[in-house]
Amino acid sequence: xxxxxxxxxxxxxxxxxxxxxxxxxxxxxxxxxxxxxxxxxxxxxxxxxxxxxxxxxxxxxxxxxxxxxxxxxxxxxxxxxxxxxxxxxxxxxxxxxxxxxxxxxxxxxxxxxxxxxxxxxxxxxxxxxxxxxxxxxxxxxxxxxxxxxxxxxxxxxxxxxxxxxxxxxxxxxxxxxxxxxxxxxxxxxxxxxxxxxxxxxxxxxxxxxxxxxxxxxxxxxxxxxxxxxxxxxxxxxxxxxxxxxxxxxxxxxxxxxxxxxxxxxxxxxxxxxxxxxxxxxxxxxxxxxxxxxxxxxxx
Amino acid sequence: xxxxxxxxxxxxxxxxxxxxxxxxxxxxxxxxxxxxxxxxxxxxxxxxxxxxxxxxxxxxxxxxxxxxxxxxxxxxxxxxxxxxxxxxxxxxxxxxxxxxxxxxxxxxxxxxxxxxxxxxxxxxxxxxxxxxxxxxxxxxxxxxxxxxxxxxxxxxxxxxxxxxxxxxxxxxxxxxxxxxxxxxxxxxxxxxxxxxxxxxxxxxxxxxxxxxxxxxxxxxxxxxxxxxxxxxxxxxxxxxxxxxxxxxxxxxxxxxxxxxxxxxxxxxxxxxxxxxxxxxxxxxxxxxxxxxxxxxxxxxxxxxxxxxxxxxxxxxxxxxxxxxxxxxxxxxxxxxxxxxxxxxxxxxxxxxxxxxxxxxxxxxxxxxxxxxxxxxxxxxxxxxxxxxxxxxxxxxxxxxxxxxxxxxxxxxxxxxxxx
Numbered sequence: 001x002x003x004x005x006x007x008x009x010x011x012x013x014x015x016x017x018x019x020x021x022x023x024x025x026x027x028x029x030x031x032x033x034x035x036x037x038x039x040x041x042x043x044x045x046x047x048x049x050x051x052x053x054x055x056x057x058x059x060x061x062x063x064x065x066x067x068x069x070x071x072x073x074x075x076x077x078x079x080x081x082x083x084x085x086x087x088x089x090x091x092x093x094x095x096x097x098x099x100x101x102x103x104x105x106x107x108x109x110x111x112x113x114x115x116x117x118x119x120x121x122x123x124x125x126x127x128x129x130x131x132x133x134x135x136x137x138x139x140x141x142x143x144x145x146x147x148x149x150x151x152x153x154x155x156x157x158x159x160x161x162x163x164x165x166x167x168x169x170x171x172x173x174x175x176x177x178x179x180x181x182x183x184x185x186x187x188x189x190x191x192x193x194x195x196x197x198x199x200x201x202x203x204x205x206x207x208x209x210x211x212x213x214x215x216x217x218x219x220x221x222x223x224x225x226x227x228x229x230x231x232x233x234x235x236x237x238x239x240x241x242x243x244x245x246x247x248x249x250x251x252x253x254x255x256x257x258x259x260x261x262x263x264x265x266x267x268x269x270x271x272x273x274x275x276x277x278x279x280x281x282x283x284x285x286x287x288x289x290x291x292x293x294x295x296x297x298x299x
Numbered sequence: 300x301x302x303x304x305x306x307x308x309x310x311x312x313x314x315x316x317x318x319x320x321x322x323x324x325x326x327x328x329x330x331x332x333x334x335x336x337x338x339x340x341x342x343x344x345x346x347x348x349x350x351x352x353x354x355x356x357x358x359x360x361x362x363x364x365x366x367x368x369x370x371x372x373x374x375x376x377x378x379x380x381x382x383x384x385x386x387x388x389x390x391x392x393x394x395x396x397x398x399x400x401x402x403x404x405x406x407x408x409x410x411x412x413x414x415x416x417x418x419x420x421x422x423x424x425x426x427x428x429x430x431x432x433x434x435x436x437x438x439x440x441x442x443x444x445x446x447x448x449x450x451x452x453x454x455x456x457x458x459x460x461x462x463x464x465x466x467x468x469x470x471x472x473x474x475x476x477x478x479x480x481x482x483x484x485x486x487x488x489x490x491x492x493x494x495x496x497x498x499x500x501x502x503x504x505x506x507x508x509x510x511x512x513x514x515x516x517x518x519x520x521x522x523x524x525x526x527x528x529x530x531x532x533x534x535x536x537x538x539x540x541x542x543x544x545x546x547x548x549x550x551x552x553x554x555x556x557x558x559x560x561x562x563x564x565x566x567x568x569x570x571x572x573x574x575x576x577x578x579x580x581x582x583x584x585x586x587x588x589x590x591x592x593x594x595x596x597x598x599x600x601x602x603x604x605x606x607x608x609x610x611x612x613x614x615x616x617x618x619x620x621x622x623x624x625x626x627x628x629x630x631x632x633x634x635x636x637x638x639x640x641x642x643x644x645x646x647x648x649x650x651x652x653x654x655x656x657x658x659x660x661x662x663x664x665x666x667x668x669x670x671x672x673x674x675x676x677x678x679x680x681x682x683x684x685x686x687x688x689x690x691x692x693x694x695x696x697x698x699x700x701x702x703x704x705x706x707x708x709x710x711x712x713x714x715x716x717x718x
Contacts (some may be wrong), residue, residue, distance in 0.1 A: 004554070005582040007589040015590035016549045018642065019530040021604055047578040048590070049545060052535040135377045142376040161374070163404040163627045166687070167549075168641055168702050172709035186388060188379045226501050252557045270337065 010187055011044065011195070016167060017146055017183040018130070022055050024171035025179070027129035029086070031117075032058040033248040034070035036203055037132030037184060040192055042077065044183060045130075056130070057084035061116050063109040064091045065227045065248040073204040080128040089121045108250040109227050121178055128171065130181045134229045136188045136250075146185050152176040189244075197262040207265065209242045209257050210259040220253035251270050302546065305381065308511055311390045311405040311438070313429035314415030323486035324378055324391055325356020330493035333380035351520065353487065356709070362574055373452045385512050399674035400627035402432050403714060411440040411514060413507075418451045418483070422464040427661040430465075433678065434474045435623065435716065437693065440514055441479045444507060449485040453498040458483045460711070471662040482507050500702045523553040525587070525691070526698045527607040527612065528643045532590055537638040545576065545592035548644075551697035555593070556584035560610045564688045568599040569610055605643040606688050614698060616686045620717055622701070623658070624671060624679045628712035630705060632671040632679070638712070640683065648684035649703065655680060671713075679715070692716040 018041075021028050021288050027156055030045065032038045045054045060074060078085045090112050093099050098119075099112045121129065133207045135142045145161050147169050162170055171179055184192070196203060213224040224236040241254035242265075259265045312319035313646055325342075328334045334342075339354075344357045378389040389425055390405030392398070406412060412433040415696035429489050443465055453459045462481050469479060482491055483502050489497035493508040505513070533545040555561075559572045573580050576592040585591045593607065601607070609612060632651060640649035657668035671677045692699030703713040 003583050005577055005580075005589055005591070007586065009588060012549060012590040016530070019590070023531045023644070036655045046454055048547070049531075049533060050576070050578050050592075051537070051540045051545075052533045107584065116424055136379040137377075142378065143374045158374070163375075163400055163714075165404055165407040165627075165702055165711070165714045166696070166700055167408075168643065168700075170641065170702065170704055170709070171710045172639070172704055186377070186379070188381070188386075190381070193387075 008032065010184075010191060012046075013167070013186065014044045015048040017143035017169065017181065018045050019251065020169045021128050021130055021181045021183075022049070024064040024169070027124065027126050028056040028121070028181070029059045029126045030054075030056055030130040031132075032060050032085070032272060033075045033132070033246065034060070034066065034204060035132070036192055036196060036207065039077070039201060040187075040195060041130060041132050041183060041201055042081070043199060044082065046081070051181050052083070054083060057086055059086045059088070059117075059120060059124075059126075059129075061113045062087050062089050063113055063248050064089060065109050065242075065250050066162070067204070067206050067223075067246065067249060069204045070204045070246055073202075076263075077202070080110065086124070088123075089118050090116050092116070093119065104213065105229055105231070108248060110248055110251045118284075121154070126178060127173065127271065128181050129178045130183065132184055132188050133182050134189070134192075135185050136226045144182060144185065147171050148182070149173060150178050150180060154178075190269055193262070197266055204246065206243045206246060209240050209264075211238055212241050212254065213237075214239050214241060214254060222253060223249045225249065237238065251279050263266055300394070305386045306515075307386045307388070307665060308411060309388045309390070309409040309512060310411045310413060310511070311402065311409035311433075311602075312394055312413045312415065312444075313392055313402050313432070315417070315420075315423065315425040318380045318415040318417045319357075319486045320391065320415050321357030322355075323413075323444065323446060323484070323492065323507075324389055326486045326489055326492045327389075328378070329354075329356060330489060331380050331382055332510070335358060341688075356486075359383050375401050381509070382512065384525050386604075387511070399428065399676075400625065402429065402572050403436065403625050403627065406432060406436045406438055407714070409438060409513065411442065412438045413442045413444055416445050416461055416465075416592075417441060417458050418445050418447045418461065421457075421461050424661060426465070427468060429473070430468050431660040431662060434477070435625070437474060437477075437696065439477055441477055442507065442510065443479065443481045445481065445483045446486050446510050448483045448490065448496075448499065449488050453496070455499070455501040468662065480504070481511060482510065498568065519526070519539065524612045524695065525553040525555050525609060526551045526690070526695070527555060528645060529595065529601060529603055529605045529607065530644055532602055543594070544598075545594050546607065547592045548607075550585055550587060552587055552695060555584050555609075560605050561595070562610045562613065563595075563599055563601045564606045564608060564614075565573070565686060566600050566605070568601075570595040570597045570599050573597070587708065588707070606645070614688045614690050616688045618683045618686045619652070619681065620657070620689070621678065621680050622715035622717045624677055624703075624713050624715050625715050626671040626673050626675045628705070628710055630675050630708075630710075630712055631673075632703075632713055634669065637706055640681070640687070640701055640715075641704060641705060642687045642689060642701040643698065645687065646704075647687060650683075652682050653680040654678070691718055693718065704711050 065245050090109050093116045099115045133141055145164050213236050215236050216222045242257040243254055259268045312320050342354055376391045380387050390400040392405035447460050451572045483499055484491040491506050527550050528548050529546045530548040533547050535543050557572050563568050573594045573596040575585050634651050636651045638649050640647050654668050656665035657677040658665050690698040699717045701715045702711050705712045
């Protein structure tokens with residue numbers, strides 16, 4: 001038994017938020033992408049409710065274009081921790097004619113996820129969706145609340161947000177509204193990596209340097225496979241790469257890297273001169289790309 | 300301390316339009332290598348598009364489209380950076396008259412306030428307001444950054460005049476423990492922000508960053524009396540933990556240890572702490588701001604919203620309270636109005652009995668008022684449906700503040716500070 005427990009303030013805050021979600025909402029769900037941020041959330045949720053089980057299910061909106069390593073990892077984690085996992089597929093939304101597949105050079109299913117997510121929220125009557133978004137990721141997210149109220153259409157009204165004072169969270173909502181909850185709002189990318197290293201949390205292999213078939217476009221490194229549109233002139237090469245964020249293969253660029261251990265990754269992040277979302281192809285569409293997507297209910 | 304042993308300093312910034320607040324933050328980010336190449340490139344592109352011949356760092360922080368178009372900041376943005384020794388979180392709050400609520404919001408989670416003053420304009424009405432709010436929220440460390448020194452010829456006289464005017468304000472404050480530091484800077488040129496200026500040899504103090512790094516994050520006034528509001532009762536009902544009944548929550552103030560004699564409020568039932576858990580470890584004692592799970596030696600009634608305190612250090616329990624209110628919503632607070640009062644995590648119903656006064660935020664006293672509108676600050680008396688268990692905000696920020704939630708819209712409409 002150790003003597004005096006001194007908290008890590010960011011971890012303590014996140015646990016506080018997760019307990020507020022469990023206490024204030026009837027049907028919360030944790031949005032799980034298989035990326036490092038949602039994996040960190042799972043660990044924090046374990047800590048928040050131990051020795052009880054995590055009192056909410058995980059929801060994965062599967063675009064069908066995920067890295068296979070991520071899906072394998074997801075299934076393994078769920079099995080180990082005895083968690084409840086719900087999967088909803090973007091392919092189903094396409095088949096039902098609710099959304100149309102993008103075509104051409106920059107085609108991605110990233111924006112199509114929103115419809116599938118909103119349908120799942122309606123199907124399960126979720127009133128709170130816990131997500132791993134961080135304010136340091138992107139400038140529109142810098143203004144996001146910890147409890148962010150969305151209307152029936154999942155829309156974010158950035159000019160009419162509830163002020164959040166001290167650590168008092170107001171999750172009161174009307175029928176039809178739901179709240180997006182962001183327990184690691186105040187973490188930086190480096191905080192997440194240092195935490196993963198200290199806690200020795202398992203993460204998908206694509207976060208570490210590996211050999212991969214890639215091609216170069218617009219100064220970014222794209223995965224070469226059947227889901228990613230490629231011109232004949234764009235030549236495939238094998239490179240040592242890793243991923244800093246894990247989204248769809250169609251919207252996540254790799255970085256050249258030799259980092260094969262968590263120590264290497266942390267060292268690399270410290271020295272990095274490119275921001276994490278700098279490798280997100282979806283954000284490069286315009287200066288306000290993220291804000292526009294958030295307004296229509298994107299996570 | 301974070302897991303790497305870095306301390307966490309939370310800063311609220313306040314300034315009027317065009318004081319260069321965003322530029323100052325952009326400069327801090329740039330000089331601490333916190334801006335990545337792609338962000339700097341984006342700033343260069345945008346600066347060029349707008350026809351500037353310098354890098355407009357405000358573009359790094361003004362996040363929303365409306366703000367970039369109007370060139371102003373309209374909501375609190377959170378910005379993160381770190382040095383080897385310290386993690387910083389900056390709540391960048393807008394300086395418009397109509398956005399007092401944003402500074403109150405940003406300041407509520409901060410332990411340092413940076414108040415910007417344009418050296419050409421000196422102490423203006425907005426400065427009064429910003430200092431008033433940092434006082435109201437009992438921010439222990441105030442940094443007065445006198446910016447645009449390059450535009451007044453780096454004049455020591457200008458600096459001294461502003462310091463003199465500000466000291467006159469400080470004399471009117473009733474919060475004597477706060478530490479106030481004046482730093483002359485040029486955010487645009489990067490002088491005295493992270494690097495000493497060659498143009499102001501008369502200034503012998505620290506640069507802004509050096510000053511922020513030597514501050515202690517602990518709130519000077521946070522009391523050492525522990526308060527443990529129960530957030531969520533943990534009952535695993537598994538074989539290994541069949542009879543486990545743990546009370547989870549965040550501990551505020553001081554520490555709690557196994558064996559402490561405690562009282563559960565509101566029931567008043569007494570017990571002792573049997574065990575303290577953090578995840579799978581059992582600990583003997585937990586320090587302030589730990590998110591822990593506590594078990595008690597006896598079966599007592601205890602659920603969400605209750606508070607566990609040391610039996611010899613009970614808070615006040617009352618059904619009728621007076622508080623200083625800041626209105627943070629368009630809907631005015633009126634006599635007879637009913638609200639949900641959220642004190643920490645506990646909710647009761649509250650009715651406005653009387654509005655005692657509206658307080659002038661320029662330190663010129665109070666006036667009578669029959670309502671408090673958005674951005675108004677006033678003294679209000681409430682009657683509550685049940686007693687709350689509180690301390691004075693002056694000795695315990697966590698147990699002396701509350702929010703009011705509108706019963707119709709469920710919006711957060713006010714924040715209150717109990718004296």
